[in-house]
Amino acid sequence: GIQVEQSPPDLILQEGANSTLRCNFSDSVNNLQWFHQNPWGQLINLFYIPSGTKQNGRLSATTVATERYSLLYISSSQTTDSGVYFCAVKRGSTLGRLYFGRGTQLTVWP
Amino acid sequence: ETGVTQSPTHLIKTRGQQVTLRCSSQSGHNTVSWYQQALGQGPQFIFQYYREEENGRGNFPPRFSGLQFPNYSSELNVNALELDDSALYLCASSGGRGGGTGELFFGEGSRLTVL
Numbered sequence: 001g002i003q004v005e006q007s008p009p010d011l012i013l014q015e016g017a018n019s020t021l022r023c024n025f026s027d028s029v030n031n032l033q034w035f036h037q038n039p040w041g042q043l044i045n046l047f048y049i050p051s052g053t054k055q056n057g058r059l060s061a062t063t064v065a066t067e068r069y070s071l072l073y074i075s076s077s078q079t080t081d082s083g084v085y086f087c088a089v090k091r092g093s094t095l096g097r098l099y100f101g102r103g104t105q106l107t108v109w110p
Numbered sequence: 111e112t113g114v115t116q117s118p119t120h121l122i123k124t125r126g127q128q129v130t131l132r133c134s135s136q137s138g139h140n141t142v143s144w145y146q147q148a149l150g151q152g153p154q155f156i157f158q159y160y161r162e163e164e165n166g167r168g169n170f171p172p173r174f175s176g177l178q179f180p181n182y183s184s185e186l187n188v189n190a191l192e193l194d195d196s197a198l199y200l201c202a203s204s205g206g207r208g209g210g211t212g213e214l215f216f217g218e219g220s221r222l223t224v225l
Contacts, residue, residue, distance in 0.1 A: 033213065101152055
């Protein structure tokens, strides 16, 4: 399978700060998604970004597929951004198989 | 709101029992996959169903089995429950005409505790 490494494992910020989360993967992929897991366990889709750059409000993401990494940027952090952020990748034709990293636990203090 | 619904949300079983979890996929999606997430870990792929057949499986024993129905909803069955089966079980739907974009959408999960 594909190895997915996320860094940092833990991140503590004050409200208003900016942050960058990184995802490295070990092989070429044809799908990459970023998720935010809320306290109840649901995975919320942030970005579907196999390559290139996307922005959605205070969040943006960049995937450089040739170099096998993706970055998630969070600007002007809010307490509601707290939670676990997962990067997940897919390779090949098994449509529903994602390989997940272990996540970055983000805590934003007021 | 992803349109993927799971039931039950929480349940408690004892070792050796059997459990069935259910998932309704997002409208228009024809592929359902199941994941197990242990505490502090990322989700692990169990298997995927497409056109009512299993067509991809992760490293899980045969006591983990599933079904997909003609309306694309799905069940996950786990027999002979073990303590290590305690986890959050997540269902995801994807696909659609032409395979869709490949983006997966997850339900809220079923949290299983095995005593």
